[in-house]
Amino acid sequence: MNKAHDNRKARQAAPKRGAVQHRVRLQDRGRSWLRHHIEVALKALGRLWSTPLASLMTLAVLAIALALPSFIFTALKNVDQLTLGLDTEPxxxxxxxxxxxxxxxxxxxxxxxxxxxxxxxxxxxxxxxxxxxxxxxxxxxxxxxxxxxxxxxxxxxxxxxxxxxxxxxxxxxxxxxxxxxxxxxxLEWVRRLAAFMALAERGAWVLGALLGLTVLLVVGNTVRMTIESRRDEIVVSKLVGATDAWVRRPFLYSGIWFGIFGAALAWLLAQLALALIAEPVQALAALYLNGYQVHGLGVMESLALLGAGVLLGLLGAWIAVGRHLRDIEPG
Amino acid sequence: MSAIRFSNVGKRYPNGHEALVGLDFALESGELAFLTGHSGAGKSTLLKLIMLMERPSRGEVWVGEQNLSRLSRAQIPLHRRHIGVVFQNHQLLFDRTVFDNVALPLQISGYDPVDAARRVRAALDKVGLLAREKLNPVTLSSGEQQRVGIARAIVHKPRLLLADEPTGNLDPELSEDIMHLFEQFNRIGTTVLIASHDLSLINRLRHRVLTLQGGRLVADSH
CATH class of the missing domain: 3.30.70.3040 (Alpha-Beta Plaits)
Incomplete structure (x- = not known):
């Protein structure tokens, strides 16, 4: 009787040494998920920093690709504002x-x-x-x-x-x-102006789309090279039980950082370009209108630029990771 | 309960090579066994099937109570977290310290960092490398590197420990040390399967030996 009882006790106690001890609690898992995100984001930033020249070159390309449409759209907005003050009524x-x-x-x-x-x-x-x-x-x-x-x-x-x-x-x-x-x-001239503005806007969208594609490709290619250089790490991680999401995460953060910094640099470039043309434009505007101010990128435009950068960076990284990560399997 | 069970397993690679043919065996929970045979006999393929690095062409592989053919691609990571693996080329990452190498499985499984650090040090202590935790593994000898690989394989206390030629590059004395390390883990209840062609060492250790030849199990001796 006693022996049977002891046996049962032993059986009950046994799992405590085995499985239970190694189980990761759900709460821990949630916290670890967040911690991992922060850690991975910082590490991705660190990697960007660890190869400053290569990163800067990539960022310069991204910045130019993002700055050009920003500049054109802002210029168009200024022309719009300018003609708003003119007597454009037919x-x-x-x-x-x-x-x-x-x-x-x-x-x-x-x-x-x-x-x-x-x-x-x-x-x-x-x-x-x-x-x-x-x-x-x-x-x-x-x-x-x-x-x-x-x-x-x-x-x-x-x-x-x-x-x-x-x-x-x-x-x-x-x-x-x-x-x-x-x-x-x-109304000939009103028509011409409207047609010109429509054309310029359409052109700006086409250019913006092409340059957006450039951003996508540049980020995609950069991330692809990063993936290649970290092949060993990916293989080992998968062998010890890393999920696809876990493996993907650092590369997605790389894409996001490229997007953020590319957009920030693009913002600077666009503002600089606008500042350079502000004076002659103001002089020109003074001939027709008093007190016209050249508008830079406003808060909304700046946020849109940042959003576009992040989105394109993330998307570019996602495409690269999706294409190359499945190829890297242990074995 | 069997820790590993192969039921009429065959593996044919796309190039037509028959790596395993009609394989039937079971490894009981808590057992230690060697898997031997010439290179190309199918040892690595067998281990890859357990790790789900490959899928069998025929038959079923069971690990514990899990039929591996029922696991989808998305379920593979969780399956691998229950297994520890030691490789011949140890697969260490030279861009981080010994500590971080051993901590990788715990990070992936989402352990609390404080808890993880404790477990990493315990694992390093067990393989006698606690003093080396801050070094880069590239500065270690090959025997030490292999022990780091073992620490990484056992840090999460897996129920099943696999080793693929763990002593392949080591001299006889170091090889025996490594094997004794595996015996220690086996003594605390871990099921261990070691692929090795070091017959003299295997024969001295007196454990169960599974012998593969041309993808077939030709001997199973205790």
């Missing part, structure tokens, strides 16, 4: 029939004032047109050949709607009025 000019009486013209312009779709109506009477013509051109003498004033009265309108289609519709509608000889939309 004008409509109505040339009235010359046989209308001054009273009728006056009446007609008042009628236009009542319309909802026009922001402003400005009448240039035939007499004022004549005076302006004499004042602003050297051909005033020509007018002496005419017995009566040959210039039509003109009404300048600013429509509420700016869309090209609506402008065209309005133009047609006004041209059909009996008082109107000709209606002209004065």
């Amino acid at each position: 004008h409509l000019s109505l040339y009235l029939n010359t046989d209308l009486s001054d009273a009728r013209i006056d009446n007609f312009s008042r009628e236009l004032l009542l319309r909802d779709d026009l922001l402003s109506v400005e009448l240039i009477s035939r007499d004022k047109g004549l005076a302006d013509f004499r004042a602003h051109t050297r051909f005033g003498d020509l007018l002496d050949f005419f017995e009566t004033n040959p210039l039509p009265a003109v009404i300048t309108l600013i429509p509420r709607q700016h869309e090209p289609q609506q402008l065209a519709a309005l133009q047609q509608q006004l041209a059909a009025l009996p008082e109107v000889d000709e209606a002209r939309v004065d």
Whole structure:
């Protein structure tokens, strides 16, 4: 009886020496996971630091690739801001029939004032047109050949709607009025500017995408070389039970660091470039607008740059690790 | 309970080489056995199957109560954490100290650093290298390097210890020391399987010997 009891006790006690002793508690595992992340991140940083020249070269390439689109987007934003302050509203000019009486013209312009779709109506009477013509051109003498004033009265309108289609519709509608000889939309330059901005923006996106791909490839290649140089460590780690995630982690952190530092360097480059062009741009802007300030990268743009750097770095590392890590197996 | 059981295991490599043919044997828990045979007889392949570095073409391999064919790729790391392995070329990392080499399995398994340090020192003490913990293993003799490899294999107290030619590069005296170290671990309950072609040493030690020839088990003597 006693012996059986002892046996049972021994059996109960036995696992304590064996399996239980070696089990890693869940709580420990969570803490160790976090600790490992911090440790691996710092080690990856250390590795970057341990080969300063090679790291700096890689970072320089990343910085240029990230700085160029940042610079272009910021420049575009500045142009946008600049034109916002300019009078970019399209004008409509109505040339009235010359046989209308001054009273009728006056009446007609008042009628236009009542319309909802026009922001402003400005009448240039035939007499004022004549005076302006004499004042602003050297051909005033020509007018002496005419017995009566040959210039039509003109009404300048600013429509509420700016869309090209609506402008065209309005133009047609006004041209059909009996008082109107000709209606002209004065929006060529607005259209050109809009087209140019759209083109520049599209170009900036294409360039940005290509340079983003560059970042991806550069980080991917750098990480691939790091993987090759640490082949032994990967094999041994896998042999003693490292998971894929564990093996992958240091390389992903390398990618993230490359992204962070590349973005920081790119930020500096872009700000430097913007500072260099700020003065001439300001001088140019002063000719048209008072007090225009060149905008650098704002908080949101800077964060977007950093985010893009981190994301591209991580993605580049992920692709490289995914491609090469499975090839490295013990055996 | 068997610590290792091979049931009609065959391994054929993609190049057509039959590394193992119809292998049947079991190693009981707490046993120590030698695995011998000429090079190319299938010793390494057998160990690789236990480590899941290779999968068998036929048959089943059991480790403890686990049928290895049921383990997915994602489950392999956990399986390996229960096994300690010693390699002929010791597979030490020369970019870190002896201590860090031995600590690697514990880091991977997620041990608390204080606990891990204690276990690492205990393991180094057991192989007689506690004084060398801060050195780089490249500065050690090959016998010492092999003992660091052993410390790394037993630091997490595995139930099963495998060794592939652990004395391959060592002189006879050092080889015997290493083997005695394995006997010590076996005495505290670890199942040990040692692949070796050092027949004179094996015969002196008087343990079970499994002999492979051309991928077949040709002798199993106690």
